[in-house]
Amino acid sequence: MMGRTTMGIFLSALFVCLHSASVLAQNVLVVYYSEGGHTQAMAEAVARGARAASDGEVRLLSVDETSADDLPWADAVIVGTPVYAANVAAPVQEFLSHWPWEGGMKDKIGAAFVTGGGISAGEELVQLNILHSMLIYNMIVVGGPTWTEAFGASTVTLEEPFTDTREEPWIDPRFLAKGVALGERVAQLAARLEGGD
Amino acid sequence: MMGRTTMGIFLSALFVCLHSASVLAQNVLVVYYSEGGHTQAMAEAVARGARAASDGEVRLLSVDETSADDLPWADAVIVGTPVYAANVAAPVQEFLSHWPWEGGMKDKIGAAFVTGGGISAGEELVQLNILHSMLIYNMIVVGGPTWTEAFGASTVTLEEPFTDTREEPWIDPRFLAKGVALGERVAQLAARLEGGD
Amino acid sequence: MMGRTTMGIFLSALFVCLHSASVLAQNVLVVYYSEGGHTQAMAEAVARGARAASDGEVRLLSVDETSADDLPWADAVIVGTPVYAANVAAPVQEFLSHWPWEGGMKDKIGAAFVTGGGISAGEELVQLNILHSMLIYNMIVVGGPTWTEAFGASTVTLEEPFTDTREEPWIDPRFLAKGVALGERVAQLAARLEGGD
Amino acid sequence: MMGRTTMGIFLSALFVCLHSASVLAQNVLVVYYSEGGHTQAMAEAVARGARAASDGEVRLLSVDETSADDLPWADAVIVGTPVYAANVAAPVQEFLSHWPWEGGMKDKIGAAFVTGGGISAGEELVQLNILHSMLIYNMIVVGGPTWTEAFGASTVTLEEPFTDTREEPWIDPRFLAKGVALGERVAQLAARLEGGD
Numbered sequence: 001m002m003g004r005t006t007m008g009i010f011l012s013a014l015f016v017c018l019h020s021a022s023v024l025a026q027n028v029l030v031v032y033y034s035e036g037g038h039t040q041a042m043a044e045a046v047a048r049g050a051r052a053a054s055d056g057e058v059r060l061l062s063v064d065e066t067s068a069d070d071l072p073w074a075d076a077v078i079v080g081t082p083v084y085a086a087n088v089a090a091p092v093q094e095f096l097s098h099w100p101w102e103g104g105m106k107d108k109i110g111a112a113f114v115t116g117g118g119i120s121a122g123e124e125l126v127q128l129n130i131l132h133s134m135l136i137y138n139m140i141v142v143g144g145p146t147w148t149e150a151f152g153a154s155t156v157t158l159e160e161p162f163t164d165t166r167e168e169p170w171i172d173p174r175f176l177a178k179g180v181a182l183g184e185r186v187a188q189l190a191a192r193l194e195g196g197d
Numbered sequence: 198m199m200g201r202t203t204m205g206i207f208l209s210a211l212f213v214c215l216h217s218a219s220v221l222a223q224n225v226l227v228v229y230y231s232e233g234g235h236t237q238a239m240a241e242a243v244a245r246g247a248r249a250a251s252d253g254e255v256r257l258l259s260v261d262e263t264s265a266d267d268l269p270w271a272d273a274v275i276v277g278t279p280v281y282a283a284n285v286a287a288p289v290q291e292f293l294s295h296w297p298w299e300g301g302m303k304d305k306i307g308a309a310f311v312t313g314g315g316i317s318a319g320e321e322l323v324q325l326n327i328l329h330s331m332l333i334y335n336m337i338v339v340g341g342p343t344w345t346e347a348f349g350a351s352t353v354t355l356e357e358p359f360t361d362t363r364e365e366p367w368i369d370p371r372f373l374a375k376g377v378a379l380g381e382r383v384a385q386l387a388a389r390l391e392g393g394d
Numbered sequence: 395m396m397g398r399t400t401m402g403i404f405l406s407a408l409f410v411c412l413h414s415a416s417v418l419a420q421n422v423l424v425v426y427y428s429e430g431g432h433t434q435a436m437a438e439a440v441a442r443g444a445r446a447a448s449d450g451e452v453r454l455l456s457v458d459e460t461s462a463d464d465l466p467w468a469d470a471v472i473v474g475t476p477v478y479a480a481n482v483a484a485p486v487q488e489f490l491s492h493w494p495w496e497g498g499m500k501d502k503i504g505a506a507f508v509t510g511g512g513i514s515a516g517e518e519l520v521q522l523n524i525l526h527s528m529l530i531y532n533m534i535v536v537g538g539p540t541w542t543e544a545f546g547a548s549t550v551t552l553e554e555p556f557t558d559t560r561e562e563p564w565i566d567p568r569f570l571a572k573g574v575a576l577g578e579r580v581a582q583l584a585a586r587l588e589g590g591d
Numbered sequence: 592m593m594g595r596t597t598m599g600i601f602l603s604a605l606f607v608c609l610h611s612a613s614v615l616a617q618n619v620l621v622v623y624y625s626e627g628g629h630t631q632a633m634a635e636a637v638a639r640g641a642r643a644a645s646d647g648e649v650r651l652l653s654v655d656e657t658s659a660d661d662l663p664w665a666d667a668v669i670v671g672t673p674v675y676a677a678n679v680a681a682p683v684q685e686f687l688s689h690w691p692w693e694g695g696m697k698d699k700i701g702a703a704f705v706t707g708g709g710i711s712a713g714e715e716l717v718q719l720n721i722l723h724s725m726l727i728y729n730m731i732v733v734g735g736p737t738w739t740e741a742f743g744a745s746t747v748t749l750e751e752p753f754t755d756t757r758e759e760p761w762i763d764p765r766f767l768a769k770g771v772a773l774g775e776r777v778a779q780l781a782a783r784l785e786g787g788d
Binding site for chain 4: 281282283284285286287288290291293294296318319322326329330332333334
Binding site for chain 4: 522526538541
């Protein structure tokens with residue numbers, strides 16, 4: 001038979017354990033800049049993936065729509081940009097260079113996606129420029145789940161056979177699939193890392 | 198009063214919880230290549246930091262000393278190299294390009310440290326080249342705990358005022374401190390991530 | 395004795411030769427963004443070096459002062475920026491991403507200088523991000539004359555022993571010397587390349 | 592009428608001018624490492640382009656075939672490698688890290704080509720790693736003539752629709768064309784730069 005005190009300890013321990021299991025609902029912020037619509041389409045794919053893999057909340061915002069609350073709220077941040085002259089778009093750099101300093105972003109998970117023109121014309125560099133900025137803020141950075149999204153999700157829209165010649169922004173489905181896979185992996189890792197707190 | 202069945206459930210749940218807390222003993226591999234001794238000295242600092250922050254095991258090995266078992270064993274891998282022509286030493290690249298493929302390294306934590314000659318003469322690039330290789334293997338990459346080790350632990354040995362003119366390999370203590378801090382952070386993150394499995 | 399026709403040919407040939415030697419006066423544009431004054435101080439050092447090595451004209455302008463004429467005018471362009479989150483300042487990226495496309499910058503010489511906070515905290519990356527953008531425009535890129543300015547001229551202002559604690563923006567003379575050396579080399583190469591037209 | 596002395600001066604000047612025009616025969620070294628044959632096929636395309644654009648000599652060598660004379664001989668060096676874990680092959684890094692130091696490579700033209708597996712899986716990085724090493728040696732670095740070869744000539748062989756499933760190493764003709772274009776541009780620039788000496 002179990003005394004009241006013993007049972008109280010058991011119950012407390014169990015509560016702590018179950019609680020720590022239950023707070024796995026992580027917050028994922030997908031934030032992007034898009035002029036022509038391609039990067040927005042990728043952002044939606046990334047958010048779709050994050051939502052499918054996550055019990056938590058996913059916010060999908062353009063850099064202009066973000067407020068001061070979004071970054072502290074997020075457990076993971078996935079940033080997307082078009083490739084301009086082998087670097088992030090200026091509004092994305094304006095955004096990235098004003099993130100909370102002094103540990104405010106530390107240990108949050110970071111990832112990136114881009115839409116570029118040609119094959120090997122800046123997509124890798126720009127994904128990595130975003131990850132490098134995140135490392136400056138002491139974030140934990142990742143790419144997608146396989147080597148074809150090693151540095152994040154990358155899209156080509158102006159070189160054959162990927163050229164988009166339609167009226168509506170169109171992205172080859174293989175690139176959208178990389179976006180979904182990136183969102184899934186980031187949401188899963190955010191849950192794992194939060195569970196380990 | 199508590200019935201036997203109920204109590205059995207409680208005990209089982211508690212066992213699972215305590216067990217998941219108890220397996221936080223993570224394995225950290227510090228692996229390096231060193232010709233002149235500077236990178237080895239940094240490797241020892243990194244390993245010291247990892248041991249101080251970890252209940253788990255830390256292996257400190259040169260690339261020549263590694264065996265096929267070391268990488269699968271490790272929860273986190275920290276790679277160090279001298280800077281040769283703004284890139285990793287060839288034996289380090291030989292090592293990195295033969296890691297287990299197809300998910301074998303996936304979700305392990307990766308980090309880097311380097312010893313270079315001059316200020317802005319390849320140290321950043323080489324730390325990042327190592328992290329980029331780790332991203333190709335779908336690892337989770339991090340730097341040290343503050344922005345002065347954003348991409349890992351970096352050492353300068355041939356430009357004033359850091360020039361090493363002694364007979365024994367000598368490293369400015371500020372750089373050794375960065376190595377220790379890097380080892381600590383990686384060991385702590387490995388524990389957090391393992392707890393979240 | 396020499397006939398009139400023959401002599402005419404000689405004179406014409408001589409004129410062409412002398413003329414091609416005389417047009418070595420190349421135009422160097424030094425363009426920068428500066429908030430605290432450090433990058434401006436470096437820009438002045440770079441321009442000083444270019445003027446010392448060049449018979450041509452050197453324009454020293456902030457990104458805000460540039461006009462549509464400056465880039466077509468220039469034979470060489472040297473871009474400077476502070477390091478913000480391991481990337482160029484947003485106004486510099488705004489500037490770089492609107493350069494003349496379709497060969498407008500092709501075969502011009504490009505180089506970079508930066509002022510950063512800590513050692514290995516983005517200086518290399520940002521110099522190279524500028525050079526990578528220049529490569530997208532099919533420019534010819536160079537660093538300074540020795541390996542300590544391999545990627546351009548780099549300055550550290552916030553990590554010991556280089557911390558600037560004065561009221562006026564101050565830069566360690568060793569970094570200013572790198573700026574001068576970069577300006578000299580770029581002006582000299584511009585002259586050589588123009589002579590080879 | 593022209594006196595003997597005057598005519599002598601004319602003739603001397605003319606000789607100097609014509610001579611400086613006649614020494615435009617530059618030497619281009621194309622050097623590569625290849626296991627499966629793809630990088631060798633690209634190297635042949637690059638050499639073909641260089642030969643078509645040059646009156647000078649073009650040497651096409653694997654890294655194993657190079658001798659101590661090749662680098663001093665060359666006015667331009669184009670290095671090719673497969674992409675291994677987002678970096679150059681180890682034999683290429685072994686080669687690159689033993690180039691003549693202390694100005695031995697200064698002002699030579701450098702360029703790069705790579706064969707990688709997937710889109711955005713290291714091709715850009717590896718081209719740039721080679722260019723970064725060349726910058727450490729104070730070389731002058733360039734890509735191809737248009738933005739689709741901005742960082743050099745890049746090839747994808749393992750991701751759809753570029754997957755090579757044939758018995759013989761096969762490369763999509765669009766990538767070979769980039770190699771040819773790179774060789775042409777480098778040979779032309781070498782001639783221009785030599786003419787400006």
